Amino acid sequence: MSKSALRVAIGLTVITAILAAAPWFAGRADLRLIGEIMSYMALAILWNLLAGYAGLVSVGQQAFVGLGGYCLFICVIWFDFPPLAAVPLAALVAGAAGAIFAPLLFRLEGAYFAVGTWVAAETVALIFAAIPSLGAGAGMSLPTAAVKAIASSRELREWTVYWLLLAIGMGVLGGVYLLIRSKAGLALMALRDNPTAAGSLGVDIWWTRFWTYLGVAAATGAVGSVIFLQKLRISPDAGFSLNDWTAIVIFMVVIGGIGRIEGAIVGTLIYFLLRELLVDYGTIYLIVLGLAGILVMMFSRSGLWGIVERRLGWSLLPTRRLRE
Amino acid sequence: MGIAEAIVQGVLLGGLYAIFAAGLSLVFGVMRLVNIAHGDFIVLAAYIALMVVSLTGLHPFASLLIVVPLMALIGYGLQRFVLERTLGEDLLPPILVTFGCAVIIQNALSALFSTDAQRLSAGSIETDSLQVAGLSIGVLPLLTFAIAVAIIAALEFVFFRSRIGRAFRATSDDPETAQIVGVSTKHVFGLAMALSFGVMAIAAVLLAARSSFDPFSGPARLIYGFEAVIIGGLGNLWGTLAGGIVLGIAQTLGAQISPSFQILAGHLVFFVVLALKPRGLFPRMD
Numbered sequence: 001m002s003k004s005a006l007r008v009a010i011g012l013t014v015i016t017a018i019l020a021a022a023p024w025f026a027g028r029a030d031l032r033l034i035g036e037i038m039s040y041m042a043l044a045i046l047w048n049l050l051a052g053y054a055g056l057v058s059v060g061q062q063a064f065v066g067l068g069g070y071c072l073f074i075c076v077i078w079f080d081f082p083p084l085a086a087v088p089l090a091a092l093v094a095g096a097a098g099a100i101f102a103p104l105l106f107r108l109e110g111a112y113f114a115v116g117t118w119v120a121a122e123t124v125a126l127i128f129a130a131i132p133s134l135g136a137g138a139g140m141s142l143p144t145a146a147v148k149a150i151a152s153s154r155e156l157r158e159w160t161v162y163w164l165l166l167a168i169g170m171g172v173l174g175g176v177y178l179l180i181r182s183k184a185g186l187a188l189m190a191l192r193d194n195p196t197a198a199g200s201l202g203v204d205i206w207w208t209r210f211w212t213y214l215g216v217a218a219a220t221g222a223v224g225s226v227i228f229l230q231k232l233r234i235s236p237d238a239g240f241s242l243n244d245w246t247a248i249v250i251f252m253v254v255i256g257g258i259g260r261i262e263g264a265i266v267g268t269l270i271y272f273l274l275r276e277l278l279v280d281y282g283t284i285y286l287i288v289l290g291l292a293g294i295l296v297m298m299f300s301r302s303g304l305w306g307i308v309e310r311r312l313g314w315s316l317l318p319t320r321r322l323r324e
Numbered sequence: 325m326g327i328a329e330a331i332v333q334g335v336l337l338g339g340l341y342a343i344f345a346a347g348l349s350l351v352f353g354v355m356r357l358v359n360i361a362h363g364d365f366i367v368l369a370a371y372i373a374l375m376v377v378s379l380t381g382l383h384p385f386a387s388l389l390i391v392v393p394l395m396a397l398i399g400y401g402l403q404r405f406v407l408e409r410t411l412g413e414d415l416l417p418p419i420l421v422t423f424g425c426a427v428i429i430q431n432a433l434s435a436l437f438s439t440d441a442q443r444l445s446a447g448s449i450e451t452d453s454l455q456v457a458g459l460s461i462g463v464l465p466l467l468t469f470a471i472a473v474a475i476i477a478a479l480e481f482v483f484f485r486s487r488i489g490r491a492f493r494a495t496s497d498d499p500e501t502a503q504i505v506g507v508s509t510k511h512v513f514g515l516a517m518a519l520s521f522g523v524m525a526i527a528a529v530l531l532a533a534r535s536s537f538d539p540f541s542g543p544a545r546l547i548y549g550f551e552a553v554i555i556g557g558l559g560n561l562w563g564t565l566a567g568g569i570v571l572g573i574a575q576t577l578g579a580q581i582s583p584s585f586q587i588l589a590g591h592l593v594f595f596v597v598l599a600l601k602p603r604g605l606f607p608r609m610d
Contacts (some may be wrong), residue, residue, distance in 0.1 A: 294406070
């Protein structure tokens with residue numbers, strides 16, 4: 001392991017350890033907030049991998065969040081699965097859906113791909129809304145017995161879900177970082193910087209994009225299953241919400257800095273800061289978020305982290321290959 | 325309602341979808357840009373028409389005399405001052421900027437006008453119908469279809485027979501060479517966006533006269549227009565009309581099976597076409 005990778009590994013381990021101990025020194029509301037930040041950080045890092053690296057601008061990731069959520073509810077309610085065991089299954093189902101959509105959507109040129117992913121998400125949402133045994137448009141709740149199966153007391157249950165969100169957030173962060181540093185990551189970075197050149201240097205663009213889309217779909221499904229395990233209720237509107245699971249995530253990444261893992265993390269933190277500050281002004285924060293995203297795209301495409309990187313030369317998660 | 329009547333209604337509905345699609349297709353044809361906020365700008369135009377009608381007492385169709393130029397101006401400004409800066413090799417910025425516009429329009433409209441459904445009253449034309457061969461055909465849908473045909477014929481004329489159309493095609497084929505021979509690409513892109521926004525204004529009034537709308541009605545309009553474009557085949561305006569008709573028929577037949585199946589049937593036809601004929605039913609010959 002190189003020196004820089006060792007530093008990152010130690011840093012992430014320390015942060016994870018501190019956050020894992022949070023139930024003993026933080027309040028219930030704080031735990032909920034950190035858990036939410038973790039789930040959004042995971043979604044942001046995953047969307048960034050898709051759009052920022054593989055050049056697949058999806059506005060349909062809510063398809064996989066909702067699928068993951070529904071999959072968990074179906075496993076628990078219909079098949080008496082323990083909730084925690086349903087999480088990997090949710091990833092599998094979301095990944096399979098990704099494998100079905102990818103060959104169709106990849107036929108759409110550039111920006112039309114974006115709208116295509118949206119149609120795919122709408123289609124999945126309409127199918128779930130049309131199934132009466134899943135509560136149709138009204139959705140369904142986790143039964144009390146299943147909720148009790150997570151852990152006996154409410155406190156312990158909240159802690160378990162919190163640790164699960166923490167594990168998934170830090171897991172996605174570490175996993176994507178390792179991926180970017182690997183040989184496959186080299187192909188992804190080449191694809192990000194210049195798709196044509198990457199192709200002529202032997203990167204198989206179609207398959208690289210396919211596996212990225214699949215992996216991101218599966219991980220997004222896992223995140224979705226835990227999000228709705230915490231909410232205990234799911235409906236087509238909540239599960240397949242474009243605003244909640246894609247629009248906000250896109251703005252986080254764009255404002256923080258697309259094409260850099262740090263950008264997604266910084267963007268997530270900025271979003272939560274903004275939301276807490278503008279909490280009294282209704283949907284104003286969405287307008288502010290939209291405006292900020294547009295300004296970043298017009299004047300500084302690499303976002304806030306890009307500015308930091310250029311001015312100060314910082315790199316929290318170095319992915320450059322230097323001989324050390 | 326019988327199958328025959330459903331098909332006729334689907335064909336006429338396809339006209340409206342073709343108008344949604346025409347503006348989208350035009351802008352993509354000239355500058356490879358997909359306006360994600362296309363549907364939201366249509367809804368914005370509907371609200372502008374609503375205000376014009378309530379302020380001046382004009383008939384909704386007469387309000388177009390104000391709404392069309394106003395929208396064209398907004399489109400030209402958006403292109404010159406915002407989107408112009410984002411065009412280039414990288415596909416991301418224009419998608420994300422128009423996506424940002426969509427979110428801003430939706431939330432700004434709901435802050436200004438509440439999320440209540442609105443409607444433009446166009447008078448008795450809304451409910452008038454003709455009896456043809458035992459089928460009842462609405463006058464407004466029929467008029468919408470006729471306008472769709474007229475818009476597409478006009479756009480074809482502009483594109484292939486006029487001076488500005490030559491500039492559109494030249495810029496689309498090779499912007500740098502077009503600039504060398506004296507075409508101002510920035511101005512041409514602005515005009516293409518203005519034309520697209522003008523068509524949106526017409527779509528908005530026709531939409532608002534036939535059904536209610538709210539600040540969040542936009543995305544579905546974008547999706548129907550997009551599906552019409554892809555089903556019909558990129559770069560072919562008459563193909564887009566055919567695509568709209570196929571989508572319209574799929575939706576009205578789907579609604580015959582079950583109301584919840586209406587929109588889903590359209591999406592499924594879209595995916596079937598994408599799987600079997602990825603270049604659309606009527607691809608452009610080149």
